[in-house]
Amino acid sequence: MSATATRARRRPVMFAAAVATATALGAAALATAPGAAAASVPLTGYELSWGIKESYRNYVTGPYTKGTFTDTDGASQADGNGVFTFTDGQGTYDSTNHTLHLAFKGTLVAESPVHGFKRVLSDFQYDSATGVLTADLTADDGPTQQDVPFAKVAAPAGSDMSGLDTTLTTEAGAFLGSPSYAGAAGDPLSVVKKQGTTSPSPSPSESETTSPEPTSSPEPTSSPTSPASPSESETGNPSSPKPSDSASQSAKPTASTSPSASTAPAPSKGDIADGRLTWGVKESFRGYVVGPVAKGLITASDGASQASGNGAFTFADATGTYDTEAGTLSAAFKGSVNFTGHQGEGEGGGYGLDLTLDNVRAALDGGSGKLTADVTSLGEKSPNVVLADLKGASIKLTAKNDVITVNDVTATLTEAGAKAFGGFYDKGAALDPVNLSVALTKGAELPSGNGTSGGGSGTGGTGTSGGTGGTGGIGGTGSTTGGTGSTTGGIGGSMAATGSNVPVGALGAAAAATVAAGAGVLYALRRRRDTQA
Known part of the structure; x- marks a missing residue:
């Protein structure tokens, strides 16, 4: 089932309950009734603006990847390879807990024939109570995975939901092609109510006159690091979800216990x-x-x-x-x-x-x-x-x-x-x-x-030496010969080891090329000799 069809099926169910409640109780009931009746106010007319991660956008559209972003179904991209906007945000506002859940229209496709990858993102949903942004994800020609946690979003300050810090999840790192993205800082995210929109509720609700104030959800914790990497920081530090990065596995030097041969200090x-x-x-x-x-x-x-x-x-x-x-x-x-x-x-x-x-x-x-x-x-x-x-x-x-x-x-x-x-x-x-x-x-x-x-x-070779030595970039979970996590079969081994919910089959070897942006691929290092030839 397509992402659009899934969204169309999911949203009527969610909003039907809200509309029925509003109709039965009326605006006054919504404003005064205690309990569950007061907790569900339908919302509409919101927009989500987010750039995923600037370095990833630059990689996709760079001179060596020669890729493109295609926005459809209500999505758009700012000029100059800027951030993406997803529209027609609809959902519900919990007036008791002051939290909201919104789903947005728009499909985004990142594609590079040169590096042989295609990534489709749609049905972005933001939940202020959990502080998680989810999306439906399709890698190459694989199946669509629905409601995948894609980023952790910092708690908003009152009703201001602009410029919220984001942290990419392990699933996002796997989907974008690099475990080092897991825990890396994403672009700031903003959710705003578009001016001039009205509530879908048949009866007007005073709650819609002002933006709801989501409660401060717990600050997002770092996503799990890739198995062998303490990381990126990736905050992104190798032992926390950093923008990735992974810590060296080299042994730490220890102070020598032998006396110095020098007779004087x-x-x-x-x-x-x-x-x-x-x-x-x-x-x-x-x-x-x-x-x-x-x-x-x-x-x-x-x-x-x-x-x-x-x-x-x-x-x-x-x-x-x-x-x-x-x-x-x-x-x-x-x-x-x-x-x-x-x-x-x-x-x-x-x-x-x-x-x-x-x-x-x-x-x-x-x-x-x-x-x-x-x-x-x-x-x-x-x-x-x-x-x-x-x-x-x-x-x-x-x-x-x-x-x-x-x-x-x-x-x-x-x-x-x-x-x-x-x-x-x-x-x-x-x-x-x-x-x-x-x-x-x-x-x-x-x-x-x-x-x-x-x-x-x-x-190097075929990249079949898995091991526990580190994240191994797109090559696998490590590069120590033997051990766990063989990468035979391309990037699938690497993605499975990160604990991603994205299926291995959907992330073929072609997907590995997308790591060039965040995982540090130097493949695109300035080919000046070629251009001068």
């Missing part, structure tokens, strides 16, 4: 003798590169290594300076990491994704700092790109056995970093945390761990 400032930095860039991106869509390869070289199971990267042989009294540290690390994927057909076909990070540097001052690297995308190099803002747990740098160790440093994507990643991550997106340790003397022993076990390069 290091001075409070000087040159760094050695050191290493461990960083996974972004777990969902690593999973995407080696997954069933990109079918790519990750190669660590020139002093860098990667932990087994498609884990985090370690950059070694640090040089630089430190000052423990001032709380400053500046270190450069050796090593290069290359991500390739989306190889063209035919012998010697090029890659649509070819990204290299090297000359990684970290600077801290009073607990805050920057992570910088040289970025090469499709052969074009951009030096000294500040990829992330860093924030440590302490403003102090303390040396133990002539070694400074700083773990779990929060890394947040900068504007320059977002551009380096093709604009498919928003500025402020959570990246994997950074662990670093530097030796202040030549005899000092760096802590073991740092997630470097295995080393070498992480290979």
Whole structure:
């Protein structure tokens, strides 16, 4: 049954009871009668405005996806790839609890022949009592799933239902093609009464003269994270529903228990003798590169290594300076990491994704700092790109056995970093945390761990290595060989593992391409070489 037919069937049932009540009791009864009779006042003429998520809109209509949004049945989109409006909102107002439930007309289709996906959203319904926005969802040619929780909506302040914060659900992440969307902040949502509309009730109701005041429903809680990702934040932080993001699975360095070979403590400032930095860039991106869509390869070289199971990267042989009294540290690390994927057909076909990070540097001052690297995308190099803002747990740098160790440093994507990643991550997106340790003397022993076990390069292939290592982007629930959650069969494995109610069959491998926006696909990284050829 089509979404329109379903909506037509559902709404008369809902409103019939309200109309019958209004007719039997009259306006005075509605205003004064206690109990259930006073709790159901029919509403009409409302509009819902919501953009889903700006980065997703930009991805769909971008120069590489070349997709479109089509709005019909009462839906419309603002100019400049703006927000969507759904009209003719009808429902009921509970005058006892001051809550409302509204259903809106409008169908939205996001489609890209290039990336082979089609997503249909219709029958949006907002319930202020639960703080949930639902929709009917159809992925590609699969069956329509009705009343799927799509976003959690912050409680309105009195009768003002404009600019409400939203958080995308796990189901939304699965439908849009990326588990990292689960828990990510969506665009603000507004519900307004269109001027000049009248109540469908046969008798006028004074309750319709002013907008009802929904009670403050509990603030929406973060949606469950993807199995292996504490995340995105996705608030979106990897352990809460963040815009996604997922935390690194690398082992945390522990302070060395062996005494330093140095016979005298290091001075409070000087040159760094050695050191290493461990960083996974972004777990969902690593999973995407080696997954069933990109079918790519990750190669660590020139002093860098990667932990087994498609884990985090370690950059070694640090040089630089430190000052423990001032709380400053500046270190450069050796090593290069290359991500390739989306190889063209035919012998010697090029890659649509070819990204290299090297000359990684970290600077801290009073607990805050920057992570910088040289970025090469499709052969074009951009030096000294500040990829992330860093924030440590302490403003102090303390040396133990002539070694400074700083773990779990929060890394947040900068504007320059977002551009380096093709604009498919928003500025402020959570990246994997950074662990670093530097030796202040030549005899000092760096802590073991740092997630470097295995080393070498992480290979991709068909994306059948499921595992519990992380969300794995669109490739699955993880990329550790073995374990749980094999992604054989495309994105279906990934979606099932997120706990989504959207059927696996409806989310074929083509759907995986939509993760480019929020999950961090770099497939669309500026193909300047192609355009210049």
